[in-house]
Amino acid sequence: MRFKLLRVDLTNLSTKVDELNGGIIRRYVGGRGLGAYLALKEIPKGADPFGPDNKVYILTGPLVGTASVESGRYHVVAKSPLTGILGDANSGGQFGPWLRFSGYDGIVLEGKSEEPVWISIVNGEVKFHDAKKLWGKGVFHTEKIIRDEMGIHDESIGSILSVGPAAENLSRISAVMNDKYRAAGRTGLASVIASKGVKAIWAYGNRKPTEELYDRKGFFDEAKKVIEKIRNHDISKALYQFGTAVLVNIINEHGAFPTKNWQQGTFDDAYEISGEKLADTYLKARKGCWGCVILCSRVSEVEEGPFMTPLSEGPEYETIWANGGSTMISDLAALVKANYLMNDMGFDTISFGATVGTLMELYERALKGELPEDKARELIELAKDVNPTWGNAHALLQLIWMTAYRNRIGDYVAEGAKRLAEYFGYPDAAVHVRGMELPAYDPRGINSMSLSYATSNRGGCHLRAYSVSFDVLGVPKKFDPLGVDEEKVELVKMQQDYFAFIDSVIVCKFNTFSTGPEDYIGLMKTGLGWEDYTVQELLETGERIYNLERLFAVREGYGYQDRLPKRLVEVSLPDGPAKGKTSKEALEKYLPIYYDIRGWSDGKPLPDTLDRLGLEEFKYIIS
Amino acid sequence: MPIRIRYLGLVYRASGLYEEIIYLDTPIPISALLEIVFERHPEVMKLIYVEGGLNPLYRILLNGRDIEHLEGLNTKVYDGDVVTFSSPFGG
The missing domain is CATH 1.10.599.10 (Aldehyde Ferredoxin Oxidoreductase Protein, subunit A, domain 3)
Known part of the structure; x- marks a missing residue:
């Protein structure tokens, strides 16, 4: 297999194509592995994550967009502005396959454009477009404008990767978004893309990766075996019924549901924000990524009330926990709405909710006189209009806007929990490893x-x-x-x-x-010709x-x-x-x-x- | 004496309930409690009982502790205990 890598020089608005040889692919495969290898070779030590020396690798892998089940994904790698070390994130939806269909297996964003651009890739042809009118707009509006311009409104045809206002304003907890609701969420890499002046990428084309497989029939036979294993497994059935949100009650029962910013292990109102409750209230449909047989995505709608939310994807377990358990917000409608807004603004919903939980603890400590006096005064002043107290759903929603546009206390939330807690003089309130907020298991x-x-x-x-x-x-x-x-x-x-x-x-x-490493050997042999794998x-x-x-x-x-x-x-x-x-x-x-x-x-x-x-x-x- | 029973995920779907209280006269082992639960909810039995025993992907917890790490089906339930039937999951 040869891996076709599109290098995009944003400084000069030019492109070139590298074809990586089979030896590199066999050693690093694609996606995360190839990204780590290229980043270590090409990003200089000490590079500023927001500087022109940082590079963003948007990569697929050899199974993406083939008959291999659950292969509708891509991976993003760059030096992270949140952790200062290598960041990476993975997303589903349709962008990965459509990137391959467009003619390339991966993209590298290099340099920095003076003016905002969006990039279209259609059957190998790359064009730069003025993105000034898109800058400042949410993910949903951005996708609509690009589809209008491309004249393709069927959302199953072509795919858009974009960044939201959170990334434009260089929040360290931004997420790379695609297909409106899917996120390469962690490590803040959307802000690196935005720092290069890139607002969005449109991918479309007619390339068929399946036709490039080494032994197509053999590959189909192998893929079929894997599909049957996954489709018939009890875990796949559970994911279909309740999505990942089924974990709320399960992890809470085990006493490992981090509550009140990791100050408790159980949440009395867990059922109110659980997958079971979601299934009986706001769930309207189930959905999968490209080539998926599990269909774990939720499609939800809140039809009335203060948290009315249009039909949209989510929320996932992690989003519910970070914005619910961590903050003690027990109104599921509010969490559905928060999820919708975070997607539109382009936030990592884990880091965002966890940072709000940290803010709530800091605010409580400020009111109790447990922070340094000057910091407590400053925090109370900056947050007084929001009132970020435990369980305050309106504060959560208000903070999404304020953080995306770096308004008042939102300017500090945009930096993530570690920097927020350090600034206000109580670093232990931030529960993180290497600067990234921990997820939903204590x-x-x-x-x-x-x-x-x-x-x-x-x-x-x-x-x-x-x-x-x-x-x-x-x-x-x-x-x-x-x-x-x-x-x-x-x-x-x-x-x-x-x-x-x-x-x-x-x-x-x-x-x-439902599968193990042994299930991929046949796919690699037949798909890539690695017969001794x-x-x-x-x-x-x-x-x-x-x-x-x-x-x-x-x-x-x-x-x-x-x-x-x-x-x-x-x-x-x-x-x-x-x-x-x-x-x-x-x-x-x-x-x-x-x-x-x-x-x-x-x-x-x-x-x-x-x-x-x-x-x-x-x-x-x-x- | 009241015992709180919780049904999660696919077991919730099978029982139609998130939670119910079963009243017992004396402490009994989980194996005996299972008989009561299965009688009330045959769909739960169909779900978690497979040939040879219980489907290992469905876990039974007593006050948040998996009974496998207590005394298995011999673990006794007492006044005020919470027994949870947990479902397969992915996250």
């Missing part, structure tokens, strides 16, 4: 997540290793979520490596509940990618220390089945074992490890 109640979070290369994340699957669900094997068990370490490491491959090839991670090579490729990402942080000189926030290791949960637990014991036990099996020392890969993985060219970073 590791004090699900202790394998302490290792998953602490060692996540892009910052606090549940998608580098989803160890909830074995601690709570029992897949592939059930463990006690409160029990410290060394076997969990090997599984976390295996998931990290396997998921790195999944994000590179690229298919949806929801496949991994093995599970061992697949996992080693994932491990290579994981080490590459870590090397980026080592090269920057920070972000490789594997730690958890003080609140999780020093403050025990006050309620629920995990009452009295911290993450200290588990992390102290797990981390040395993890380093041993990774071949790392204090968070840095050892020379032998780089040799083993064929990463000799990057050994200078650790010397």
Whole structure:
């Protein structure tokens, strides 16, 4: 396979095409892996995330847009303005396949345009368009204007990637949006795209990636086997019925639903914002990404009342938690509306809600006199019109606008929880790893997540290793979520490596509940002609990618220390089945074992490890 | 003595209920409680009972602790306990 990479020089508004050879693809596959490799080679050490030296890699993978199920995805990689190290995010919808159909397997945005532009890519032809009239507009309006201009209004034909006002105003918690509601949400990469003057990309074309497969018939046979496994699995059925929001009650029952900005493990009103409640109230339909048989997306509508919201996609579990549990907002209609507005403004809904939860705690502490006096006064003054108190849904909605346009307290929320809490003199209120807000599983109640979070290369994340699957669900094997068990370490490491491959090839991670690495070997052999491909090579490729990402942080000189926030290791949960637990014991036990099996020392890969993985060219970073 | 029973996800769909209270005279093991629940909600039994036992993707919790890490089906329920039937999920 040859990977056709479109390089877009924004400074000169010119393009060129690189064709990457099969050797590079076999080592890094595509998506996240290829992005990490190119970023480490091409983004200079110390580059300003918003400067012209940073680059944005928008990449598909070899399975994207083929007959392989759940392959409607793409990956974005750049130096993150939120964490200062390598950022990456993944999104579904239709943009990934349409990018391939347009003639390219990936795009690199380089340099910086003086004036805002949007880019159309149609059957290999690239055009730059004036985006001044789009600048300042929300994602939904932007998509409508571009479709008007392209004359294609059927939303299943062609696809748009865009950034919202949050990114234009360089919020560090912005999300790259596509197909209106889908987000490459984490690490703030939309603002890097906006900093280059790019508002949107339209992709359309007639290329058929399936026709480029090595053994088309063999590939179809392999794909069919995988589809049947996924379609018939109980987890796929549950995702169809309730979406990811089914997790609200389940995680709350386990006492691991971070509530009141991680000050509690259970939320009394969890049912009110649950997937079950959503299914019985505002849910109107179910939807899937391109090539999906699961259909986990919710389509919701609030028909009346103060939180009336038009028919739109979402909300997901993470969005409900961050903007509901973390803030103690128990009005589901308000969360449906907040989700809609965050999508339009282009926010990472996890980071946004988590930052609002942090603000609510800071505001409470300011009123109680627990912040430095001058900071408390400043915060109260900046936030007095919003009144960000626990459970205040109107404050949440108001903050979406204020943050997108950096108005008053919104200017500080736009920086993310870490910077917000540091500025107002109470850093411990921000619950983050490497500067990125943690998602919706409290590791004090699900202790394998302490290792998953602490060692996540892009910052606090549940998608580098989803160890909830074995601690709570029992897949592939059930463990006690409160029990410290060394076997969990090997599984976390295996998931990290396997998921790195999944994000590179690229298919949806929801496949991994019902399939394993062995299910992809046939697809790689028949699709790419890698006839000697093995599970061992697949996992080693994932491990290579994981080490590459870590090397980026080592090269920057920070972000490789594997730690958890003080609140999780020093403050025990006050309620629920995990009452009295911290993450200290588990992390102290797990981390040395993890380093041993990774071949790392204090968070840095050892020379032998780089040799083993064929990463000799990057050994200078650790010397 | 009241026992609070919660049905989540696909089990919620099968029972038609999020929560109900079952009154017991004395503490009983989960295995006996299952018989009561299955009698009330045959659809729940069809869902979580497979040949050879319970479908491992459906977890039973007692006060938030998976019974697998307590005494399994022999775990006894007492006055005021919460028993949860949890569903498969993905996130």
